[in-house]
Amino acid sequence: MSTILILSRRDLEPLVPFADYVDAVAAAFRLHAAGRSAAPPPLHIVADGGGFHVKGASLPIGAGYVAFKTNANFPENGRRAGLPTIQGAVLLMDARTGSPLALLDSIEITIKRTGAATALAARYLARPDSATATICGCGVQGRIQLPALLHVLPIRRVFAWDADARTAALYAKQMSDEHGIDVVPAGDLASATLESDVIVTCTSSTRPFLGASAVRPGTFIAAVGADNPEKSELEPALMARAIVVPDILDQAVHMGDLHHALAVGVLTKEDARAELGAVISGAAPGRARPDEITIFDSTGTGIQDVAAAAVAYERALTRQCGTRIELG
Numbered sequence: 001m002s003t004i005l006i007l008s009r010r011d012l013e014p015l016v017p018f019a020d021y022v023d024a025v026a027a028a029f030r031l032h033a034a035g036r037s038a039a040p041p042p043l044h045i046v047a048d049g050g051g052f053h054v055k056g057a058s059l060p061i062g063a064g065y066v067a068f069k070t071n072a073n074f075p076e077n078g079r080r081a082g083l084p085t086i087q088g089a090v091l092l093m094d095a096r097t098g099s100p101l102a103l104l105d106s107i108e109i110t111i112k113r114t115g116a117a118t119a120l121a122a123r124y125l126a127r128p129d130s131a132t133a134t135i136c137g138c139g140v141q142g143r144i145q146l147p148a149l150l151h152v153l154p155i156r157r158v159f160a161w162d163a164d165a166r167t168a169a170l171y172a173k174q175m176s177d178e179h180g181i182d183v184v185p186a187g188d189l190a191s192a193t194l195e196s197d198v199i200v201t202c203t204s205s206t207r208p209f210l211g212a213s214a215v216r217p218g219t220f221i222a223a224v225g226a227d228n229p230e231k232s233e234l235e236p237a238l239m240a241r242a243i244v245v246p247d248i249l250d251q252a253v254h255m256g257d258l259h260h261a262l263a264v265g266v267l268t269k270e271d272a273r274a275e276l277g278a279v280i281s282g283a284a285p286g287r288a289r290p291d292e293i294t295i296f297d298s299t300g301t302g303i304q305d306v307a308a309a310a311v312a313y314e315r316a317l318t319r320q321c322g323t324r325i326e327l328g
Helices: 020-031 077-081 106-125 143-151 165-179 187-191 236-242 257-263 275-280 302-319
Strands: 003-007 043-047 048-058 065-073 086-096 100-105 132-136 157-161 182-185 196-200 220-223 243-246 294-297 325-326
Touching: 003 182, 003 302, 020 043, 020 106, 020 275, 020 302, 048 106, 048 165, 048 302, 065 106, 065 302, 086 106, 086 132, 086 302, 100 106, 100 302, 106 220, 106 243, 106 275, 106 294, 106 302, 132 143, 132 187, 143 165, 143 196, 157 165, 236 257, 243 275, 257 294
Parallel strands: 003 100, 132 157, 132 196, 157 182, 196 220, 220 294, 243 294
Antiparallel strands: 003 325, 043 048, 048 065, 065 086, 086 100
């Protein structure tokens, strides 16, 4: 008879320091670069008002883990039903025996593993002296993106931009108080981004809103929001002007901002400099010149989910938290 550990978001939030997620995700990308991961293409199901995606992967970490994450994304949930935009769960399994090990809330896992990837990309693709940032999208994901940047860069000033000005104002106040730096709402996006060394886009937009004329030389952009084929945040002309590093190239050609640039013919698949794992492992260069515009096309990968879920599961076993149930 098998048992499974249930880890709620309340269980997960205090369980793993962000730095440990960064280390776990870095190890996952290194394994992927070495050809030691399995990460099939995501499954995407369109629904009225939103959609579902399923991502799965395996990694030879610890005893070996496989994870499957199912996320629902319904942007109107907050206004319509008072529910989160993203909901879902991660099923973690033993890669040796096939036994289910844990079922984890996917919101916390997704937030932390996505922020961890941004931190890693910023470490290798941003200028080390980057001090000013713009966060586009002040929702749940925007709240991890700022600490992700602060984890690796000396950010001292931040512009907060959101389609809802009140959301941006609240974010600015809360992030200023929490991190002790100058965070201000941005009324005009281009004015903010033209003063920024780093830009993060983490919205649910299906139309590109950041163009080449709003980005100065030397900027690093983490394009986080376009995690399905319909979403788009960066204009293709900006992608064509930049050095593009996707998380997983074969996935990014079907979703994310590279996908849209390919569709209109301003880039080819071969124009991507390298995957993030190759940059982290030293097999490919990151930023080569101070004046380069570098873009991390963060489509969100199953290997990140495996790494984050595994570190949370192992920490939960050590601390004896969560709820165990019998499956059969």
